[in-house]
Amino acid sequence: MQLQVLGTAAGGGLPQWNCACPGCTGARAHPERRRRHAALAVHAGEDRWYLVNATPDLADQIEATPALHPGAGPDARRTPVAGVVLTDAELDHTLGLARLREARDGVEVLATAPVRDAVREGLRLDTVLDPYTRVRWRELTPGHALPLGAGSHIHVDALPVSAKRPRYAAGTGPDADTWSVALRLTDSATGATALYAPSLAAWSDAFDAAARDADCVLVDGTFWDDDEPVHAGFTARTATAMGHRPIAGPTGTAHRLAGLPGRVLYTHLNNTNPLGDPHAEQYKLLAEWGIEVAADGMVIEL
Numbered sequence: 001m002q003l004q005v006l007g008t009a010a011g012g013g014l015p016q017w018n019c020a021c022p023g024c025t026g027a028r029a030h031p032e033r034r035r036r037h038a039a040l041a042v043h044a045g046e047d048r049w050y051l052v053n054a055t056p057d058l059a060d061q062i063e064a065t066p067a068l069h070p071g072a073g074p075d076a077r078r079t080p081v082a083g084v085v086l087t088d089a090e091l092d093h094t095l096g097l098a099r100l101r102e103a104r105d106g107v108e109v110l111a112t113a114p115v116r117d118a119v120r121e122g123l124r125l126d127t128v129l130d131p132y133t134r135v136r137w138r139e140l141t142p143g144h145a146l147p148l149g150a151g152s153h154i155h156v157d158a159l160p161v162s163a164k165r166p167r168y169a170a171g172t173g174p175d176a177d178t179w180s181v182a183l184r185l186t187d188s189a190t191g192a193t194a195l196y197a198p199s200l201a202a203w204s205d206a207f208d209a210a211a212r213d214a215d216c217v218l219v220d221g222t223f224w225d226d227d228e229p230v231h232a233g234f235t236a237r238t239a240t241a242m243g244h245r246p247i248a249g250p251t252g253t254a255h256r257l258a259g260l261p262g263r264v265l266y267t268h269l270n271n272t273n274p275l276g277d278p279h280a281e282q283y284k285l286l287a288e289w290g291i292e293v294a295a296d297g298m299v300i301e302l
Contacts (some may be wrong), residue, residue, distance in 0.1 A: 001156060002043040002186040003194060003216075004068075005298040006061040007036030008221045010270040011058065011092040019054070021232060033276060035296055036061055038198045038268040040187070040218070041155075042185060044148035047072055048082040050110075051096075052183060052196060054071040058096030065296065082149050083108035085140070085156055087198060088180040089118035090166045097125050097135075104128075106134035106191045110146065110179040111156060113139055118169040142178065145186065149216050153189040157180070159210055162201035164243040168274050180243070184210050192302035198268040201243040203256060215302045218294055221266025224282060226272050232272040247287075259288035265294040 007013075014035040015024035025092070027033040037055035044050050045059045049068055062068045062081065070079040074214055084094060084100075086109065097119070099169065100107045111119070116137050118127045138146060145157040165173065166281070180256050182197035193214045197259050200220035215268035223229060223239035226246045230236060239246040247266065257264045266275070267287075274280040286293065 001185065001192045001194060001301040003185075003300040003302070004041040004043075004049075004065055005218075005267070005294050005300070006039040006041055006065065006269045007055060007057055008269060008296055009035035009040055009295045010038065010268045011090070011136070012039055012271060013196070014269065014276055016271045018270055021120050021158075021272055023271045023273065026277055027157055027271075030283070033278065035276070039093075040196060041065060041068060041237055042085075042148060042154060043067075044082060044152045046155050047080045049080050049150055050082055050148045051084045053093035053198070054084045054096030054100065056095045056254065058099045062284075066248045067264065077104055077240040083110065084278060085109075085148075085183060086111040086115050086119070087183060087196070088162075088166070089115040089169060090199075091168070094119055094123065094125070098128065101129055101132035103133045105138055107254070108136045108138065108149075110138045110156065112138050112141070112181055114165070114173050114179050117173055122169045122172060142181070153187055155186045155188060157184045157186070159184060159207055160197055160204070161197055161207060162243050163255065164201060178210065182207060182210070184214070189301065190302075194300070194302060196299050199243065200245050200253065201240075203245065203253065209254070211257070211260055214260075215255065215261045216265070216300055217260060218265050218267045219253060219257065220244055220246055220268050221269050221275065221293065222270045223247070224275065226251060228270075228272055230235075234245060234272075235247070254291060255292055258288065263292070265299075269293070
């Protein structure tokens with residue numbers, strides 16, 4: 001299994017366009033600290049790849065990844081991007097679908113039912129894209145793994161991690177724990193498994209079992225500690241109240257992740273997270289726990 005990390009930032013990216021916090025200021029002064037919105041590309045076999053989430057940075061992410069470039073063979077418009085898997089319906093993870101309007105053969109999108117309905121009815125992306133290309137939906141149902149395309153040995157399954165719906169979908173759709181899911185990717189040819197959870201509100205028994213079984217876990221590192229959003233001054237809500245488990249502290253994920261047998265990396269870093277600075281002392285703590293921070297452009301082979 002091959003995973004290409006396309007981005008590692010939470011909503012707004014790093015730097016965020018309307019922010020002059022230390023993290024954003026540092027990223028402007030040191031361009032190597034810049035991070036695009038969190039996303040993955042998964043090699044589904046031959047020259048086919050599936051994007052995990054379609055971010056506002058989608059076009060730049062594709063251009064920065066040679067394996068995703070079009071033009072293999074005699075057809076200049078032939079693209080290896082075969083589809084998209086959505087972890088949720090947040091704008092940070094869905095607005096990039098509009099950038100796929102040039103898809104000649106349509107766009108395949110895998111998502112849970114609440115996420116699909118929010119994108120179709122709340123954002124009306126089907127209606128917007130219909131004059132340009134066709135969106136083909138496949139439903140992700142927890143406990144039922146789907147292949148990433150016909151004949152692919154890579155299968156994807158969804159694990160519910162949050163009932164938080166995006167703001168634009170308030171008051172619509174069912175109350176469900178599948179508004180946000182982690183993705184378990186399995187290579188049936190080798191047995192390798194990866195777990196991708198850019199948002200994590202609840203560490204369930206099922207998620208714990210999947211994390212312990214995975215060869216690689218990429219998990220929500222939005223905030224370093226629970227009070228970070230409050231101390232940053234942009235909200236009165238804690239990380240937990242915003243639907244994210246912090247990294248450190250008694251409710252944090254680090255103490256759970258430190259004991260896992262597989263490779264562990266944090267992703268989806270908010271612009272206020274001290275991990276945006278590669279020289280931050282928090283990196284030393286993570287190293288002691290055997291935990292890494294994912295980087296844009298990183299390739300993971302399992």
